[in-house]
Amino acid sequence: MKATVLVRLKGEVLDVQGDAVRRALGKLGFDGVTDVRVGKIVEIEIDEVHARAPDLKERLQKMADEMLANPVIEDYEVRL
């Protein structure tokens, strides 16, 4: 099965990359873009045995906490 973890900068953290994209889109003639935020999407394939574990979601949250996201500046969302 495939699980997805979305990692985004927290709202109060300045997104330098997103800001650069927003300005570049404006220069390319794409008007009306008021804000851009760039995050990560991590798609994790899990084998059948482990996919059936009742604590799968907790394990994915632990993965995100310990490795996929930086909880100081990023939020994450686990989707099964």
Add this chain to the structure above:
Amino acid sequence: MKATVLVRLKGEVLDVQGDAVRRALGKLGFDGVTDVRVGKIVEIEIDEVHARAPDLKERLQKMADEMLANPVIEDYEVRL
């Protein structure tokens, strides 16, 4: 309104970052992870006037083609 563009490496392209994450998760004791792919999620805030444009989706696809993704190695998906 907010539009989302998901950018992923094409399936046949080796995902070096995803592979490093997969191995690191194994070392941290997270078993059963057979594959990891890392992509980008670009969240674009569009003002009301431009959000009503009938060609909004086409414009977002053009943004993705011209700037957000590298069509040689990446696929993208526009979500409104």
